[in-house]
Amino acid sequence: MHQESLTEAAFDFSQYLERGRQLVEGQLAVYLSETAPKVLWESMRYSVLSGGKRLRAILCLSAAEAIAARENHSQKEVVEIVLPCCCAIEMVHAMSLIHDDLPAMDNDDYRRGKLTNHKVFGEAIALLAGDALLLYANQILLTKTPAQIDPAVTLSVASELCRACGPKGMVGGQVDDLAFTGRLEQVKIDLEAGENEVVELIHRGKTGELIRFSVWSGARLLGASADELAILSKYAESLGLAFQIADDLLDVTGDMKTLGKTPGKDLAANKVTWVTVYGEEGSRKRLRELEDAGLAYLDNSMFAGAPTNALKKLLQYAIYRSN
Amino acid sequence: MHQESLTEAAFDFSQYLERGRQLVEGQLAVYLSETAPKVLWESMRYSVLSGGKRLRAILCLSAAEAIAARENHSQKEVVEIVLPCCCAIEMVHAMSLIHDDLPAMDNDDYRRGKLTNHKVFGEAIALLAGDALLLYANQILLTKTPAQIDPAVTLSVASELCRACGPKGMVGGQVDDLAFTGRLEQVKIDLEAGENEVVELIHRGKTGELIRFSVWSGARLLGASADELAILSKYAESLGLAFQIADDLLDVTGDMKTLGKTPGKDLAANKVTWVTVYGEEGSRKRLRELEDAGLAYLDNSMFAGAPTNALKKLLQYAIYRSN
Numbered sequence: 001m002h003q004e005s006l007t008e009a010a011f012d013f014s015q016y017l018e019r020g021r022q023l024v025e026g027q028l029a030v031y032l033s034e035t036a037p038k039v040l041w042e043s044m045r046y047s048v049l050s051g052g053k054r055l056r057a058i059l060c061l062s063a064a065e066a067i068a069a070r071e072n073h074s075q076k077e078v079v080e081i082v083l084p085c086c087c088a089i090e091m092v093h094a095m096s097l098i099h100d101d102l103p104a105m106d107n108d109d110y111r112r113g114k115l116t117n118h119k120v121f122g123e124a125i126a127l128l129a130g131d132a133l134l135l136y137a138n139q140i141l142l143t144k145t146p147a148q149i150d151p152a153v154t155l156s157v158a159s160e161l162c163r164a165c166g167p168k169g170m171v172g173g174q175v176d177d178l179a180f181t182g183r184l185e186q187v188k189i190d191l192e193a194g195e196n197e198v199v200e201l202i203h204r205g206k207t208g209e210l211i212r213f214s215v216w217s218g219a220r221l222l223g224a225s226a227d228e229l230a231i232l233s234k235y236a237e238s239l240g241l242a243f244q245i246a247d248d249l250l251d252v253t254g255d256m257k258t259l260g261k262t263p264g265k266d267l268a269a270n271k272v273t274w275v276t277v278y279g280e281e282g283s284r285k286r287l288r289e290l291e292d293a294g295l296a297y298l299d300n301s302m303f304a305g306a307p308t309n310a311l312k313k314l315l316q317y318a319i320y321r322s323n
Numbered sequence: 324m325h326q327e328s329l330t331e332a333a334f335d336f337s338q339y340l341e342r343g344r345q346l347v348e349g350q351l352a353v354y355l356s357e358t359a360p361k362v363l364w365e366s367m368r369y370s371v372l373s374g375g376k377r378l379r380a381i382l383c384l385s386a387a388e389a390i391a392a393r394e395n396h397s398q399k400e401v402v403e404i405v406l407p408c409c410c411a412i413e414m415v416h417a418m419s420l421i422h423d424d425l426p427a428m429d430n431d432d433y434r435r436g437k438l439t440n441h442k443v444f445g446e447a448i449a450l451l452a453g454d455a456l457l458l459y460a461n462q463i464l465l466t467k468t469p470a471q472i473d474p475a476v477t478l479s480v481a482s483e484l485c486r487a488c489g490p491k492g493m494v495g496g497q498v499d500d501l502a503f504t505g506r507l508e509q510v511k512i513d514l515e516a517g518e519n520e521v522v523e524l525i526h527r528g529k530t531g532e533l534i535r536f537s538v539w540s541g542a543r544l545l546g547a548s549a550d551e552l553a554i555l556s557k558y559a560e561s562l563g564l565a566f567q568i569a570d571d572l573l574d575v576t577g578d579m580k581t582l583g584k585t586p587g588k589d590l591a592a593n594k595v596t597w598v599t600v601y602g603e604e605g606s607r608k609r610l611r612e613l614e615d616a617g618l619a620y621l622d623n624s625m626f627a628g629a630p631t632n633a634l635k636k637l638l639q640y641a642i643y644r645s646n
Contacts, residue, residue, distance in 0.1 A: 037498040040490050099454060104425075104446035123427035124501055127450070128494050131422060134457050135489035142482035151474040158481065159465035166458035167363050171451050175360040178447055 013313045020058035023079060025049065028087050031140055043121040043129035044136070048094040051112050055243070055318065056093055056214040057086035062310040063218035063232055069307050071223060078222065084144035085157060085217050091137035092165055093210060098130040100174065106265075113260035138162070149221060157217050164213035173205020180272040187272050199277050200241070207247070208240035215239075215311075231297050235311065238294035243318040245283050245290070248273035250323070252280065258323050287319050336636045343381035346402060348372065351410050354463055366444040366452035367459070371417040374435050378566070378641065379416055379537040380409035385633040386541035386555055392630050394546060401545065407467035408480060408540050414460035415488055416533060421453040423497065429588075436583035461485070472544060480540050487536035496528020503595040510595050522600050523564070530570070531563035538562075538634075554620050558634065561617035566641040568606050568613070571596035573646070575603065583646060610642050 032045045064082045065075075073081075101108040101116040102123060108116050118126035138158060145154045163169060180187060180198060187198050215236035219229055251266045252275050266273045274283045294315045298308040355368045387405045388398075396404075424431040424439040425446060431439050441449035461481060468477045486492060503510060503521060510521050538559035542552055574589045575598050589596045597606045617638045621631040 034490065037490075037495050037502065039502065040495060040498045044490065095454075099450060102427075102450065104427075104450055125498065127422060127425065127427055128498055128501075130454070131418075131457065132490035132494045134454065135485045135494065138461055139482050139485035139489060142478055142485065151478050155465055155474050155478050155481075158478075159462050162458045162462035162465065166462060167357065167360070167367065167455035171455045171458065172360050172363060175363045175448065175451055178451075179360065179362065 011309060013310075013317075016310055016313075017053075017058060017317070020061055021054045023061070023083065024054050024057040024086050024090060027083050028090060031087055031136075031144075039121065039125055040129060040132060043117060043125045044094075044133055046120060047098050047111075047117045047129065048091055048133065050114055052090075052094075053321070053323075054090060055314070056089045056211060059211065059214040059236070059239070059311075059314055060086045060089055060218035062314060063215045063224075064222045065218075066232075066303065066306045066308050066311060067219045067222040067224045067228065069305075073222065080146055081149060081221050082218050084140050085221060087144075088137040088141040088161065089210065089214050089217075091133045091140070092161070092170075095130040095133035095137070096165075096170060096174075096210075098126050098133070102126060105174075105178075106269075108262065108265075110262055111260065134165075145221070153221065157220055160217065160220075161213055164209040169205060169209035170207075173202055173207070173209065176202045177206055177272070182270045184270045184272055184276055187277060191277060199272055199274055202272060203241055203244040203274070204237075207244045208237060211240035211243060212236040228302060231300050231302060235294050235297040235315070238290045238297070239315045239318050242287055242290040242294070242315065245274040245287055246319050246321065248275040249280065249283050249287075250321075251275070254323065260323060291315060291319055334632060336633075336640075339633055339636075340376075340381060340640070343384055344377045346384070346406065347377050347380040347409050347413060350406050351413060354410055354459075354467075362444065362448055363452060363455060366440060366448045367417075367456055369443060370421050370434075370440045370452065371414055371456065373437055375413075375416075376644070376646075377413060378637065379412045379534060382534065382537040382559070382562075382634075382637055383409045383412060383541035385637060386538040386547075387545045388541075389555075389626065389629045389631050389634060390542045390545040390547045390551065392628075396545065403469055404472060404544050405541050407463050408544060411460040411464040411484065412533065412537050412540075414456045414463070415484070415493075418453040418456035418460070419488075419493060419497075419533075421449050421456070425449060428497075428501075429592075431585065431588075433585060434583065457488075468544070476543065480543055483540065483543075484536055487532040492528060492532035493530075496525055496530070496532065499525045500529055500595070505593045507593045507595055507599055510600060514600060522595055522597055525595060526564055526567040526597070527560070530567045531560060534563035534566060535559040551625060554623050554625060558617050558620040558638070561613045561620070562638045562641050565610055565613040565617070565638065568597040568610055569642050569644065571598040572603065572606050572610075574598070577646065614638060614642055 028048055032041065032048060034041050060082055061079070064078050068078045097111060098117045100106050101111055102118055109119055110116060116126075117129060121129065138161065141158050141161060142154065145157070165171060180202060190198065212233055215232050216229060219232050224232065248266065251264065251273070267276060274286065278286065295312055298312055351371055355364065355371060357364050383405055384402070387401050391401045420434060421440045423429050424434055425441055432442055433439060440452060444452065461484065464481050464484060465477065468480070488494065503525060513521065535556055538555050539552060542555050547555065571589065574587065574596070590599060597609065601609065618635055621635055
């Protein structure tokens with residue numbers, strides 16, 4: 001029942017995704033068209049412009065559109081307001097993948113079907129390209145968000161990006177992930193004793209925070225109220241957790257060709273994932289719960305009349321995707 | 324003549340340095356007092372709170388004081404306004420050292436007389452601690468700069484920090500540094516052919532940009548005019564280049580105990596430094612020129628009556644220090 005609804009779209013969802021992807025990639029190419037030092041920008045472009053779903057950027061855009069309808073903003077205005085933020089999000093995401101793939105971390109050779117950054121440019125350049133992307137993402141957000149946006153709002157969005165990705169957010173989640181790698185048996189024992197927060201803690205930090213920020217920032221830049229931001233954040237938390245559980249499932253069920261990265265690595269590394277802890281069936285069950293919860297947030301009367309179709313489809317896409 | 328002037332202080336310079344150091348370290352300890360994930364914050368604290376001259380933070384404070392005198396700000400107000408920025412600068416600086424020391428980069432075992440971060444916490448945590456510090460530094464600057472400062476000013480300071488440290492600044496300089504390591508002979512040949520920009524290019528990026536930002540941001544936060552910012556930036560560029568040349572000299576003349584890091588590494592690695600390219604005498608000559616130029620900027624009539632004593636002493640300290 002859930003999966004079929006993807007084809008019942010009142011609008012053409014795959015066209016919507018494609019339009020968002022093109023908008024974001026076009027602008028990323030512009031921002032990343034610098035030339036000196038040559039090898040650094042090549043390395044940054046290699047990872048940022050290597051495809052990917054652009055799900056986070058599109059979530060930011062869709063959240064903005066949902067809020068903007070009420071304010072009578074044109075489509076063009078909405079894009080102008082949030083596109084720098086969308087690009088910053090994709091740069092930070094690319095940075096996290098570059099550093100994550102390094103030998104000192106997950107030591108991955110392939111990503112999106114291509115050699116990882118350090119395999120092409122060497123470890124030193126990959127490390128510095130990640131650092132550069134983090135700084136450049138913030139710079140773009142701070143300097144390219146249009147002047148019509150109150151500087152206090154831009155400032156709050158930039159500081160929230162840093163918080164969401166920092167030691168209490170994404171980077172903290174990566175540390176938790178590392179800390180529990182190889183301790184799967186212990187986590188299972190703790191789980192039977194009633195301690196079931198570890199897996200959610202890791203997932204929330206590692207992927208959840210940036211996804212939550214993506215939705216939140218789009219709405220915030222378009223002037224969403226505190227209540228709207230709170231509900232949209234709940235929706236985004238459901239989506240973020242679902243996204244990571246789907247990822248964990250794909251590591252078990254996917255193949256190299258579709259995934260573009262090496263499958264089966266989580267199990268081999270004795271990683272704490274939703275699947276290694278709760279099994280495939282438990283993971284699918286949780287996904288259905290998260291889909292229902294996420295959709296219900298968007299059915300809140302607060303959003304009556306708002307175009308939340310795209311956000312609904314994006315939740316289902318995050319769950320039922322094949323890569 | 325130059326060196327003696329350090330003792331001719333109209334105010335107690337060593338007490339001034341000590342006060343600045345204590346202010347900055349006290350606040351850094353507060354900002355870094357978080358606990359989860361434990362190992363991440365321990366790793367961040369290990370490098371940020373491991374001593375160091377705090378020269379960059381004190382430059383920010385001193386530039387602020389030079390501008391503030393005219394505006395009748397109290398000492399306490401000035402500190403409140405710039406201290407978050409001072410701490411952000413020190414965090415970004417610490418981050419650059421952590422990543423620079425990694426095996427993929429300079430592969431250093433000691434820094435400030437202590438084991439480097441990855442030697443204590445492992446490469447993965449050192450990498451993530453650097454990323455976390457970069458994000459947390461920006462977050463602190465954006466959220467802790469007092470509300471009395473126009474958000475547009477705070478925003479411009481934060482974006483300039485990202486620019487100064489990013490791919491066209493500090494990180495770009497590290498890439499140039501790597502690119503020319505081992506190519507010392509070629510650089511010397513190019514130099515004889517009239518190509519003398521490489522060494523300055525590397526130095527300007529690697530250390531110059533963050534030092535320039537330190538001075539600029541302190542003045543900007545206190546409302547300096549565009550003309551004042553331009554002259555102070557010139558002073559800071561002289562100081563930044565002098566600081567790195569002094570560093571290159573110390574690599575040749577210093578010892579492990581005083582330096583706290585392994586000396587002689589530049590020559591061994593065939594690195595392009597001021598000393599390996601222009602020799603000791605050429606380096607000392609350039610230092611004297613930079614001292615004169617830097618002091619002359621502060622003698623501009625624009626700063627008549629402004630307390631620029633500390634900035635003058637800081638320039639000489641950067642040149643004549645022993646570690």
